[in-house]
Amino acid sequence: xxxxxxxxxxxxxxxxxxxxxxxxxxxxxxxxxxxxxxxxxxxxxxxxxxxxxxxxxxxxxxxxxxxxxxxxxxxxxxxxxxxxxxxxxxxxxxxxxxxxxxxxxxxxxxxxxxxxxxxxxxxxxxxxxxxxxxxxxxxxxxxxxxxxxxxxxxxxxxxxxxxxxxxxxxxxxxxxxxxxxxxxxxxxxxxxxxxxxxxxxxxxxxxxxxxxxxxxxxxxxxxxxxxxxxxxxxxxxxxxxxxxxxxxxxxxxxxxxxxxxxxxxxxxxxxxxxxxxxxxxxxxxxxxxxxxxxxxxxxxxxxxxxxxxxxxxxxxxxxxxxxxxxxxxxxxxxxxxxxxxxxxxxxxxxxxxxxxxxxxxxxxxxxxxxxxxxxxxxxxxxxxxxxxxxxxxxxxxxxxxxxxxxxxxxxxxxxxxxxxxxxxxxxxxxxxxxxxxxxxxxxxxxxxxxxxxxxxxxxxxxxxxxxxxxx
Numbered sequence: 235x236x237x238x239x240x241x242x243x244x245x246x247x248x249x250x251x252x253x254x255x256x257x258x259x260x261x262x263x264x265x266x267x268x269x270x271x272x273x274x275x276x277x278x279x280x281x282x283x284x285x286x287x288x289x290x291x292x293x294x295x296x297x298x299x300x301x302x303x304x305x306x307x308x309x310x311x312x313x314x315x316x317x318x319x320x321x322x323x324x325x326x327x328x329x330x331x332x333x334x335x336x337x338x339x340x341x342x343x344x345x346x347x348x349x350x351x352x353x354x355x356x357x358x359x360x361x362x363x364x365x366x367x368x369x370x371x372x373x374x375x376x377x378x379x380x381x382x383x384x385x386x387x388x389x390x391x392x393x394x395x396x397x398x399x400x401x402x403x404x405x406x407x408x409x410x411x412x413x414x415x416x417x418x419x420x421x422x423x424x425x426x427x428x429x430x431x432x433x434x435x436x437x438x439x440x441x442x443x444x445x446x447x448x449x450x451x452x453x454x455x456x457x458x459x460x461x462x463x464x465x466x467x468x469x470x471x472x473x474x475x476x477x478x479x480x481x482x483x484x485x486x487x488x489x490x491x492x493x494x495x496x497x498x499x500x501x502x503x504x505x506x507x508x509x510x511x512x513x514x515x516x517x518x519x520x521x522x523x524x525x526x527x528x529x530x531x532x533x534x535x536x537x538x539x540x541x542x543x544x545x546x547x548x549x550x551x552x553x554x555x556x557x558x559x560x561x562x563x564x565x566x567x568x569x570x571x572x573x574x575x576x577x578x579x580x581x582x583x584x585x586x587x588x589x590x591x592x593x594x595x596x597x598x599x600x601x602x603x604x605x606x607x608x609x610x611x612x613x614x615x616x617x618x619x620x621x622x623x624x625x626x627x628x629x630x631x632x633x634x635x636x637x638x639x640x641x642x643x644x645x646x647x648x649x650x651x652x653x654x655x656x657x658x659x660x661x662x663x664x665x666x667x668x669x670x671x672x673x674x675x676x677x678x679x680x681x682x683x684x685x686x687x688x689x690x691x692x693x694x695x696x697x698x699x700x701x702x703x704x705x
Contacts, residue, residue: 240557246525247561253521258565261514262572268506269577283403284444285421287413288390290381290428297430298384299376300359304350305478306369306376312338315368339365353466357431385480386428386455393451401447424448431480432459446505453644454668504667505640505660507579509632512659514569515595516625518562522603523621525554527614530607548694555600555690562596582667591662594679597686598655605689608696625656632656658682 247253315338326333339347343363350356366373381387393401405422407413416422417437423444425437434452438445462480529550570592573579581588606621631654632640640660644651651657658681665675 237553240553240560242557244557244561247521247558250521250524253524256520257514257517257562258569261510261517261569264513265507265510265569265573265577265579268510269579283400284423284447285403285405286390286448287405287407287416287422287425288381288387288428289410289413289425290384290387291430294384294428294430294433295379295381296361297357299379300356300361301431301480302379303361303364303369303376304356304359306371307365308368308370312365312368316344338367353463381428384428385431385459386426386434389451389455390426426452432456432463504579504581505664507573507581508660508663509629509656510573511566511570511592511663512595512632512656513625513629515562515566515592515659516599516602516629516656518558518596518599519603519606519621519625520618521562522555522558522600523607523617524614525558526551526604526607527617529554547697551604551694551697555604558600559596562600563593566592566596581663583663583670584666587666587671588663591659591666591679595659595662595682598659598682598689601686601689601693602655604693605696608693628654628656632660652681653685655685658685 319335319338322335323333340363343365346360346363347365350359361376390402390404395401405416407416410425413422413425417425417439420439423438426448427435427437429435432455434455436445436448436452438448459480567589570589574581574585574588602624603621606617606624609617609620612620630639631643631650640651640657643657651661658678662675662678662682665672665678669675
């Protein structure tokens with residue numbers, strides 16, 4: 235019976251012209267329009283340096299000075315001197331002799347040092363109490379630190395396009411007002427303000443290729459710095475090598491060094507094609523809604539007959555979902571092949587994983603349609619309206635209509651990007667392109683399987699709960 239239902243559902247789906255149009259023809263048409271709209275823009279601009287003004291607040295410089303000071307601190311020598319001082323003092327007191335030797339560190343300075351157990355503690359440390367005598371470098375090294383020495387400034391200096399052209403051109407100004415004037419007149423692409431080790435802010439006058447590139451660089455830098463800070467906080471013994479931990483993490487940025495299986499496609503408009511695949515697989519929810527609702531007793535005469543028959547309802551619906559997964563996977567492969575081999579879209583990363591991610595993502599769309607189909611006893615039109623609101627809203631917030639909105643949500647409401655199906659799918663492609671099959675990619679795939687599982691379980695629960703006393 236299970237196999238017969240699958241075959242019947244496959245036939246019904248293929249006969250539906252509306253289903254085939256919205257799940258296959260429409261994404262192909264839209265993808266073609268995207269290609270002609272965006273492909274030439276990036277090619278024309280990708281090798282031109284992006285002019286920016288980089289400003290650093292004093293707090294950011296001070297924070298970096300503290301980190302460098304701790305990295306230069308010779309703790310072994312300091313501990314040895316303190317132990318020697320304590321031993322000599324104890325011996326003198328035991329013999330009743332006067333002990334006039336000055337302590338290597340004042341009690342206040344020692345207490346402040348001992349209180350530093352994390353990166354946040356180190357960030358708020360008062361350098362006036364720092365034991366400069368125990369530095370492996372001269373104090374002047376700290377005094378000479380400027381904005382050019384900040385790790386993010388170093389990242390900007392290293393960024394290059396594939397042809398070796400520098401990606402960022404730093405424009406020097408005498409004041410913030412001058413920078414604002416240049417931005418307003420269009421002479422620079424943005425103003426980057428460094429407020430802390432991970433607090434980097436971008437001010438732009440409008441949207442465009444350069445803005446997308448700068449936003450991507452800043453977002454990736456923040457991810458790597460967060461990773462380094464977590465490492466330092468989890469291993470307090472690494473405080474003295476915090477600069478090394480930070481440098482190692484930043485050096486792994488895909489904008490600075492490509493990974494073997496990462497695609498490294500830095501075209502900012504490729505995110506629109508991520509969202510296109512997300513839209514394609516999410517459209518499968520409409521077909522799922524139609525199929526499931528048509529078998530509900532309050533929606534059709536077919537549903538009435540099925541409800542009164544001895545057929546296992548849960549088995550019937552699972553067979554429908556399996557059939558829809560099969561046909562939607564085929565549609566996804568056809569559309570993706572058109573994007574890659576006909577339009578020449580480079581999704582980045584290993585091509586087999588790109589196909590795998592696309593096919594698996596259909597689980598989210600199908601499970602969403604299944605869940606919505608069992609919400610209440612509304613008519614099909616009302617359920618369809620609910621589903622379309624979710625699809626359009628989720629697509630918009632994932633960046634289908636406005637590419638940078640997902641970045642804004644990630645900064646302001648990161649949890650929403652974990653439960654928005656469209657955002658989860660696009661993030662899987664981004665992770666595969668920029669990082670390769672690593673922790674971020676696997677974590678995102680876990681979100682996809684987790685969301686799908688939860689929605690199907692809730693849908694099954696609602697399905698069993700629904701009963702019809704009179705029709």
